[in-house]
Amino acid sequence: MVLKAPQDSSIIPTQWYNIIPDLPENLPPPILPNGQVAGPEILEEIFPRELVRQEVSSERYIKIPDEILQNYAQAGRPTPLIRARNLEIALKTSARIFFKYEGVLPAGSHKFNTAVAQAYYNMREGVDRLCTETGAGQWGSALSLAGSLFGIKIRVYMVRASYNQKPLRRILMETYGAEVHPSPSSLTRVGRKYLEENPNHPGSLGIAISEAIEDVLSSNGTAKYSLGSVLNHVLLHQTVIGMEALKQLESIGIGVEEVSHVVGCVGGGSNFAGLSYPFIQYKLSGRANTVFIAVEPKAVPSMTMGEYKYDYGDSAGLTPMLKMHTLGHDYVPPPIHAGGLRYHGVAPTLSVLVKNGIVNPIAYSQREVFEAGVLFARTQGIVPAPESAHAVKAVIDIARRYTKGYEKPVILFNLSGHGLLDLAGYSEYLNGRLQDT
Amino acid sequence: MVLKAPQDSSIIPTQWYNIIPDLPENLPPPILPNGQVAGPEILEEIFPRELVRQEVSSERYIKIPDEILQNYAQAGRPTPLIRARNLEIALKTSARIFFKYEGVLPAGSHKFNTAVAQAYYNMREGVDRLCTETGAGQWGSALSLAGSLFGIKIRVYMVRASYNQKPLRRILMETYGAEVHPSPSSLTRVGRKYLEENPNHPGSLGIAISEAIEDVLSSNGTAKYSLGSVLNHVLLHQTVIGMEALKQLESIGIGVEEVSHVVGCVGGGSNFAGLSYPFIQYKLSGRANTVFIAVEPKAVPSMTMGEYKYDYGDSAGLTPMLKMHTLGHDYVPPPIHAGGLRYHGVAPTLSVLVKNGIVNPIAYSQREVFEAGVLFARTQGIVPAPESAHAVKAVIDIARRYTKGYEKPVILFNLSGHGLLDLAGYSEYLNGRLQDT
Numbered sequence: 001m002v003l004k005a006p007q008d009s010s011i012i013p014t015q016w017y018n019i020i021p022d023l024p025e026n027l028p029p030p031i032l033p034n035g036q037v038a039g040p041e042i043l044e045e046i047f048p049r050e051l052v053r054q055e056v057s058s059e060r061y062i063k064i065p066d067e068i069l070q071n072y073a074q075a076g077r078p079t080p081l082i083r084a085r086n087l088e089i090a091l092k093t094s095a096r097i098f099f100k101y102e103g104v105l106p107a108g109s110h111k112f113n114t115a116v117a118q119a120y121y122n123m124r125e126g127v128d129r130l131c132t133e134t135g136a137g138q139w140g141s142a143l144s145l146a147g148s149l150f151g152i153k154i155r156v157y158m159v160r161a162s163y164n165q166k167p168l169r170r171i172l173m174e175t176y177g178a179e180v181h182p183s184p185s186s187l188t189r190v191g192r193k194y195l196e197e198n199p200n201h202p203g204s205l206g207i208a209i210s211e212a213i214e215d216v217l218s219s220n221g222t223a224k225y226s227l228g229s230v231l232n233h234v235l236l237h238q239t240v241i242g243m244e245a246l247k248q249l250e251s252i253g254i255g256v257e258e259v260s261h262v263v264g265c266v267g268g269g270s271n272f273a274g275l276s277y278p279f280i281q282y283k284l285s286g287r288a289n290t291v292f293i294a295v296e297p298k299a300v301p302s303m304t305m306g307e308y309k310y311d312y313g314d315s316a317g318l319t320p321m322l323k324m325h326t327l328g329h330d331y332v333p334p335p336i337h338a339g340g341l342r343y344h345g346v347a348p349t350l351s352v353l354v355k356n357g358i359v360n361p362i363a364y365s366q367r368e369v370f371e372a373g374v375l376f377a378r379t380q381g382i383v384p385a386p387e388s389a390h391a392v393k394a395v396i397d398i399a400r401r402y403t404k405g406y407e408k409p410v411i412l413f414n415l416s417g418h419g420l421l422d423l424a425g426y427s428e429y430l431n432g433r434l435q436d437t
Numbered sequence: 438m439v440l441k442a443p444q445d446s447s448i449i450p451t452q453w454y455n456i457i458p459d460l461p462e463n464l465p466p467p468i469l470p471n472g473q474v475a476g477p478e479i480l481e482e483i484f485p486r487e488l489v490r491q492e493v494s495s496e497r498y499i500k501i502p503d504e505i506l507q508n509y510a511q512a513g514r515p516t517p518l519i520r521a522r523n524l525e526i527a528l529k530t531s532a533r534i535f536f537k538y539e540g541v542l543p544a545g546s547h548k549f550n551t552a553v554a555q556a557y558y559n560m561r562e563g564v565d566r567l568c569t570e571t572g573a574g575q576w577g578s579a580l581s582l583a584g585s586l587f588g589i590k591i592r593v594y595m596v597r598a599s600y601n602q603k604p605l606r607r608i609l610m611e612t613y614g615a616e617v618h619p620s621p622s623s624l625t626r627v628g629r630k631y632l633e634e635n636p637n638h639p640g641s642l643g644i645a646i647s648e649a650i651e652d653v654l655s656s657n658g659t660a661k662y663s664l665g666s667v668l669n670h671v672l673l674h675q676t677v678i679g680m681e682a683l684k685q686l687e688s689i690g691i692g693v694e695e696v697s698h699v700v701g702c703v704g705g706g707s708n709f710a711g712l713s714y715p716f717i718q719y720k721l722s723g724r725a726n727t728v729f730i731a732v733e734p735k736a737v738p739s740m741t742m743g744e745y746k747y748d749y750g751d752s753a754g755l756t757p758m759l760k761m762h763t764l765g766h767d768y769v770p771p772p773i774h775a776g777g778l779r780y781h782g783v784a785p786t787l788s789v790l791v792k793n794g795i796v797n798p799i800a801y802s803q804r805e806v807f808e809a810g811v812l813f814a815r816t817q818g819i820v821p822a823p824e825s826a827h828a829v830k831a832v833i834d835i836a837r838r839y840t841k842g843y844e845k846p847v848i849l850f851n852l853s854g855h856g857l858l859d860l861a862g863y864s865e866y867l868n869g870r871l872q873d874t
Contacts (some may be wrong), residue, residue: 002446003446003507003510003511004444004446004510004511004513004514006443006444006445006446007441007443007444007445007517008443008444008445009439009440009441009443070440070522073440073441073519074440074441074519074520074521074522074523074817074818075818076441076517076519076538076541077441080444080513080541082510082511082513083511084511085507085511086511086586101513104513104517104541105818106817106818106819106820107818108857112818145814145815145818148814148815148816149523149816149818167864168605168857168858168860168861171860171861171863171864171867172820172857172860174864174867175811175814175815175820175860175863175867176814176815177815374612377582377585377612377613378582378585378612378613378614379585379586380511380543381511381512381542381543381544381549381582381586382543383543383609383612420545420605420609420857420858421605421857423605423608423609423612424605424608426608426612427604427608427611430608430611430612
């Protein structure tokens with residue numbers, strides 16, 4: 001029995017997969033508050049030209065530059081595809097459970113895949129400094145590293161609640177050479193407004209995005225903005241995960257038509273899209289009948305309870321409006337440990353897939369998610385990030401349905417990151433102090 | 438240029454390499470305080486029979502059981518062999534720097550390689566419970582996980598200073614289901630003695646070992662003891678690292694005779710031995726002329742300043758005496774961040790190799806080690822554990838000697854673990870608060 005698929009450099013794909021031309025309906029474009037389409041020239045105020053080109057591209061495949069491929073390899077791509085045999089035994093399931101483990105990447109999550117691409121294109125266009133936001137810090141630390149690799153200064157607006165609760169992720173960003181500010185900060189007009197209302201404002205991802213964008217817009221063109229999820233080009237870069245998984249499964253004799261379920265957690269949608277879109281391509285073309293499960297927290301139920309409509313990406317309304325499942329741009333999610341899932345909306349492409357019934361959303365509460373994370377740690381050894389533990393919980397529920405030896409469905413999920421810097425949440429769970437919000 | 442060697446399951450070795458028959462002189466046996474040789478029957482009071490057999494074996498190769506191989510694969514073996522190209526460029530060196538990255542293993546270090554083997558053999562012999570000690574917690578967390586995999590209860594005596602300073606590693610052990618006590622504890626006579634002297638005693642590895650052994654000796658045979666380094670069988674299990682590296686280098690066209698330097702840090706010696714012994718075999722048989730560098734902290738200079746003599750492995754003198762380079766079993770190392778290197782002695786086999794000039798020891802102070810760790814993080818993305826950063830520092834010094842394009846020596850080192858749970862030390866370094874002790 002093969003427990004780990006090969007990881008040759010030849011498995012790293014040389015192209016990203018763009019799902020836009022394969023979507024069942026046209027993707028609604030971003031618009032301005034007056035209803036006009038926000039064209040590339042608007043997006044280029046905050047993003048470099050090549051990323052805007054990718055954002056609006058309708059090419060199915062986009063070549064990955066050699067410099068990015070080299071950094072993928074240096075960072076440990078291809079990542080492992082592992083069969084969770086110990087978990088299968090613990091669950092007494094006849095299903096075969098496989099996971100793609102992105103936590104081996106530096107900074108501990110899949111976020112590096114797009115961070116390195118974004119830093120590369122910004123470097124190519126002479127950008128000095130990148131501004132971004134971060135919640136729990138997975139994205140901020142990945143971009144801090146990518147900035148160090150390509151000689152770009154990184155300024156991170158970190159949601160104040162996380163800044164105080166997760167000092168280690170802040171130190172990690174500083175170790176990579178980045179500048180980290182708690183948000184709301186006094187550096188921006190938006191930040192000062194929130195601080196006036198409440199000097200101890202805990203912040204939110206939406207506010208931190210507003211601050212980063214204001215910083216860029218007032219930089220006289222020396223700084224650009226970088227986002228860790230939601231947008232088309234970000235999800236595009238993550239498709240290396242699924243393309244590798246397809247090749248790795250094939251190399252151990254499992255064809256795409258044998259994959260019964262693909263599962264991932266959803267904040268903005270990038271790790272879910274990264275694994276699933278290359279598989280969804282086969283479903284859309286009728287070559288596979290896979291079920292796609294997108295898992296979100298009950299505390300932030302964008303897909304299961306949100307409305308599909310145009311909304312801003314940030315709290316202050318500085319971004320163009322995107323058509324997506326949203327809880328409203330002024331929604332402040334409760335302080336669950338899965339900080340990376342505390343976002344009011346989801347990616348427009350993912351919203352189209354949910355609307356068309358191609359992706360099935362499901363929501364779990366915090367305690368059952370940590371329970372699943374502990375079972376995974378004790379059987380497979382890896383402590384999942386609280387975000388990724390949402391996917392683990394769904395996989396466990398699916399796998400438990402299969403107990404007959406002749407039913408051997410292949411369940412594949414994305415273990416998008418490890419939870420070594422989130423152990424405080426595990427401690428609360430183990431001590432019975434974790435609340436469902 | 439190949440930046441990452443293949444990681445097929447076929448690269449995992451099926452045998453461990455035992456260096457004892459190849460040593461340049463006979464290994465002095467463990468003895469009792471009265472000078473008599475401590476035979477297998479003495480060791481079996483605290484270790485299971487099969488591990489004692491391995492401890493005294495003179496077979497060159499020992500078969501790895503299938504159950505252990507399966508757990509190696511599940512945990513992500515073979516681990517990556519990566520060329521540190523970004524570091525090479527930063528150093529302007531013409532040398533080729535490769536590292537074996539053990540931090541991808543669950544619990545974040547090489548310690549899993551022997552933890553899973555030890556738990557397996559104890560399970561086979563019906564052991565209910567294992568006791569061990571841990572400093573920074575790398576070893577304790579690896580054994581906690583292995584205990585969970587094989588259904589064995591784990592009790593860890595954790596050096597009190599680390600227990601208080603590194604709560605996340607304690608939580609990690611508890612997440613894996615282990616019981617963790619600060620040492621000195623009130624559970625043992627030894628512990629109570631130290632607590633009487635000083636109720637806030639910071640503890641030491643030597644004291645924690647004494648407590649774990651006393652616990653086992655008073656358990657009526659239901660518990661056994663487990664050690665994370667120093668002993669022959671522990672180093673044996675780690676040789677999977679070097680055997681994989683040999684195959685991975687060969688697969689990218691680099692023969693063993695091309696390897697000019699092999700580098701590792703040394704606490705008890707297990708990660709150093711794990712990578713280097715399979716290469717030393719070629720040096721001892723005259724087929725390669727590699728230089729072997731063993732790096733220790735200036736604060737705990739066992740190899741560079743210690744005496745080669747018989748000494749106890751623990752503070753209270755409960756273990757047999759081992760012939761080794763030692764600073765004295767009552768030496769209490771200063772509280773450097775590299776907790777895993779705070780041990781008074783080194784492995785007897787490594788001591789023989791140092792004495793015979795086959796391995797060259799070198800010592801560094803704390804600040805220069807963290808400086809090297811930060812450079813590595815900013816170029817390669819991985820934040821090294823403070824222990825592993827000692828090896829990084831030595832590699833940087835070696836590589837800087839080669840600047841001419843026609844000199845392309847291959848420098849190989851063991852990045853034995855990541856430092857994500859040691860970021861407090863990096864923060865002190867970045868803020869200029871780190872002291873050389």
